Amino acid sequence: MASVEQVTSLTKDNLHIIFGSHSHEERMKNLQRLWHPDAIFIDPAATVNTHQATSDSVAKLLNPGWEFQELGPVDVISPPGSDLSVARLRWGYGKAGEAPEVTGLDVVTVKDGKIERLYTFLDAKP
Structure with a gap:
């Protein structure tokens, strides 16, 4: 079971070194290290289930x-005695040093210390 820490x-690394990486090779290396081989990524645009498709x-x-x-x-929920944890992280995306152009929420399920599912919700623009 993975600790809250x-x-x-893992949730922060996913945001910064997978989603923040412009290098396909780095993303693939980190996906293999941080995600289960059969992990699923779901966002409003698609549902993908391979590291290649995620990258x-x-x-x-x-x-x-x-x-x-x-x-x-x-925020992390780790029920006692379970090998499954759920985390959520609010994020912004935009030009460095400026207010984000896009905001959203990631909900991550972690099993056996690796990401099993990533659900990304985008906030509506006013």
Whole structure:
């Protein structure tokens, strides 16, 4: 079972070194390290279930000069005696040093210390 600290770190790493990486090779290396081989990523645009498809989806989201930022702490639920944890993280995405252009929420399920599912919710623009 992963500790709250491990799940928190995994959730932040997912945001920054997978979704924040412009390098396909780095993303693939980190997906293999941090995600289960059969992990599923669901967002409003698609549902993907391979590391390659996840990396391809991330590449479509990235803009030069933009970065992800955490908009709050990672909240973790880890029921005692369970090998499953659930975390949520609010994030923003936009030009470095400016207010985010896009905001959302990631809900991550972690099983046996790796990401099993990632559900991404986008906030509506006013």
